[in-house]
Amino acid sequence: MDQFVYRDGELYCENVPVARIADAVGTPTYVYSAATFRGHYRAVTEGFRDLRPIICYSIKSCQNLHILKLLAGLGAGMDVVSGGELYRALKAGADPARIVYAGVGKSDAEINQAIDAGIGWFNIESEAELANLVEIARQRRQVVRAALRVNPDVDPKTHRHTSTGKRESKFGVDLERARRVFDEFGRSEHVRLCGIHLHIGSPVFTVEPYVEAVTKALDLIAELRAAGFTIDTLDLGGGFGASYHDGQSPMPGDYAARIVPLLRGRNLQVIIEPGRSISANAGILLARTVFVKRGGDKQFIIIDAAMTDLIRPALYDAFHFAWPAAPGTRFVPPGRRTDLDMPGCTAADIVGPVCETADFLARDRKLPPVQRGDLMALFTAGAYGFVMASHYNSRPNAAEILVDGDSFRIIRRRETYDDLLAAENQPE
Ligand code: LLP
Numbered sequence: 223m224d225q226f227v228y229r230d231g232e233l234y235c236e237n238v239p240v241a242r243i244a245d246a247v248g249t250p251t252y253v254y255s256a257a258t259f260r261g262h263y264r265a266v267t268e269g270f271r272d273l274r275p276i277i278c279y280s281i282k283s284c285q286n287l288h289i290l291k292l293l294a295g296l297g298a299g300m301d302v303v304s305g306g307e308l309y310r311a312l313k314a315g316a317d318p319a320r321i322v323y324a325g326v327g328k329s330d331a332e333i334n335q336a337i338d339a340g341i342g343w344f345n346i347e348s349e350a351e352l353a354n355l356v357e358i359a360r361q362r363r364q365v366v367r368a369a370l371r372v373n374p375d376v377d378p379k380t381h382r383h384t385s386t387g388k389r390e391s392k393f394g395v396d397l398e399r400a401r402r403v404f405d406e407f408g409r410s411e412h413v414r415l416c417g418i419h420l421h422i423g424s425p426v427f428t429v430e431p432y433v434e435a436v437t438k439a440l441d442l443i444a445e446l447r448a449a450g451f452t453i454d455t456l457d458l459g460g461g462f463g464a465s466y467h468d469g470q471s472p473m474p475g476d477y478a479a480r481i482v483p484l485l486r487g488r489n490l491q492v493i494i495e496p497g498r499s500i501s502a503n504a505g506i507l508l509a510r511t512v513f514v515k516r517g518g519d520k521q522f523i524i525i526d527a528a529m530t531d532l533i534r535p536a537l538y539d540a541f542h543f544a545w546p547a548a549p550g551t552r553f554v555p556p557g558r559r560t561d562l563d564m565p566g567c568t569a570a571d572i573v574g575p576v577c578e579t580a581d582f583l584a585r586d587r588k589l590p591p592v593q594r595g596d597l598m599a600l601f602t603a604g605a606y607g608f609v610m611a612s613h614y615n616s617r618p619n620a621a622e623i624l625v626d627g628d629s630f631r632i633i634r635r636r637e638t639y640d641d642l643l644a645a646e647n648q649p650e
Contacts, residue, residue: 321339521569
């Protein structure tokens with residue numbers, strides 16, 4: 223699953239005790255495992271190998287330039303949703319022809335930037351966007367390639383804030399309208415509308431919604447081909463799960479086992495956009511306990527990381543396994559479990575210093591005795607962790623560290639107070 227393991231009562235990332243990282247660079251700090259990134263990327267490529275897909279890593283999940291370089295070096299394409307993400311992908315050395323660009327509100331500047339870069343596909347989310355792309359490409363006398371994002375109206379059974387493939391979602395167009403979009407734009411000289419794009423939600427912890435969505439997309443493709451349109455690309459999107467607790471998610475190969483047979487021999491270039499399945503288990507958030515206090519019957523462990531560093535618990539009630547990084551041999555957790563309750567553990571909430579009741583990282587957990595100064599690890603934080611950080615309460619963003627084997631390096635330095643003011647420093 224990943225390379226964060228307890229040895230002799232102490233948490234290691236690969237061969238480095240995370241306490242050593244905290245001593246060297248302070249806390250809060252995101253710690254990533256290069257071997258885990260490589261392993262997860264390989265698991266996706268191997269699972270889907272028969273389809274020879276283009277794997278476009280969804281950089282919104284974890285966007286650090288050094289991690290993008292690592293993945294681009296393995297041959298990954300990139301899934302981007304903004305001019306900023308495109309800029310990062312190009313800086314990381316990704317092959318522009320293997321970049322897909324989604325997003326419901328691409329600005330003219332962003333569209334021009336993407337055409338300049340020569341990206342592979344625009345993933346189109348509405349008729350209005352497509353009309354605008356046709357117009358921009360016509361003015362530039364260029365031909366660009368696009369896939370229409372379709373809502374297959376399947377229920378991915380995930381949090382309502384991260385479900386995207388229902389009929390009433392703001393993304394894509396519904397199946398019935400898709401045919402009309404092709405009738406209107408499918409013969410444009412400037413936008414070669416040659417693909418269908420799906421992304422049903424994230425995380426999707428079962429395979430069935432994909433099977434249902436792909437089946438519907440194949441029916442649509444057959445209908446479009448019969449009507450004379452050339453459809454050569456099917457982008458399945460991302461959303462494969464990660465294990466926030468042990469065994470929670472199928473592995474990439476398990477998704478592939480059901481999806482690949484549906485797509486073999488269909489004459490389609492398949493694209494997939496995994497984010498979380500590659501990055502989530504590849505990172506932890508490491509924090510130090512500032513104080514322990516009681517409030518009513520509750521025990522609060524106040525750490526130096528906050529919702530500004532990891533907002534998923536506040537935003538989605540998301541579960542991140544939390545445990546001291548050096549609990550001693552008596553308290554090595556037997557697994558990452560929601561219901562873990564070892565002898566000698568007591569209930570506590572783990573909270574941050576921000577002035578919001580929603581500033582919690584973990585609730586009602588049974589934890590070993592924790593004292594001021596103890597390191598805490600929040601697991602499966604590599605995806606939608608650092609990338610969703612804010613500066614609320616004027617908190618500088620955490621450092622990011624990449625471990626590779628026996629060594630580690632800073633891939634994003636801790637922000638300073640001057641960084642917080644940098645964009646406000648205007649001449650009087
Ligand atoms: N492709 C598209 C078009 C997407 O919108 C997304 C994620 C992905 C691929 C990658 O999904 P993944 O494989 O990472 O699940 N902040 C939320 C997740 C939002 C996902 C947004 N779109 C969270 O923390 O759970």
